[in-house]
Amino acid sequence: MKTHYKKNILLTLGVLAVVSLIIPMFVSAKNSTSLATVTPNINAKNKKANTVNATTTADKIICDRLISFxxxxxxxxxxxxxxxxxxxxxxxNKIETGREERDDKLSTKREQWDANRQEQFAKLLEHAATDSQKQAVAKFKNAVEAAILARRQAIDTAIKTFRDGVKKAISERKTATDNAVKTFNDTVATAKTKAQDDCANGVDPKTVRLNYQQALKAARDKFQSDKKDIEKLHGSIEPLITAKKLATEKAIADFETAVEKARTDLKAAFPTE
Known part of the structure; x- marks a missing residue:
């Protein structure tokens, strides 16, 4: 009985000893297996996390650059x-300065012409020996004065029409330019706001960048198109120049015709022997 009990104890102790040896080995093996299985998962997660972080950082850089740009x-x-x-x-300033200079020169020349003309009228009157001749000189003077007044009025009207036309063309060009700049500015501002909103709302930064670039290109293309249209307005000046030239030439031709008739009438009052 004792011997059997002793054997049981020894067997139990032996089993415990073996179990004590097996358990650490199992645990170690289990841990080893668990680590071997978990480690790749952890690495994969870390890699994924790093990739996500890298992507997030890159995305943030794109958005930051867009905002900075x-x-x-x-x-x-x-x-x-x-x-x-x-x-x-x-x-x-150049236009106004040029006009003032031309107006001053024209005014000075007209004053000189008026003074010289009065001298010529006075000399003619000195040669008038009879009342009819004196009347002829007075008639000639009135005709010339009327012709000069008509010429000046025609030329002044031509100048004013030209200047008004230029002013209108400049105003139209200014309005068109301001509208073009405003449209460009508004388009860029809208594109900027949309890019900022899209970045804040998690839209793919590559899409944000593409949309922003396309918006800027559209704005530039529109501005260039508007610019070409504005440059065409310069052509509206040419007809004004031509009209002024023709009006001036007509005024001078009408003046010369009137003066020639007055001169012919005057000569009739002073017959040559």
């Missing part, structure tokens, strides 16, 4: 407006 566009547009205003002021 769009912010740089605004000063350029402001610079364009400033240069445009400076150019307009320069052109306006």
């Amino acid at each position: 769009s912010a740089n566009v605004e000063p350029k547009i402001t610079g364009l407006k400033t240069k445009l205003k400076e150019k307009r002021d320069e052109i306006t």
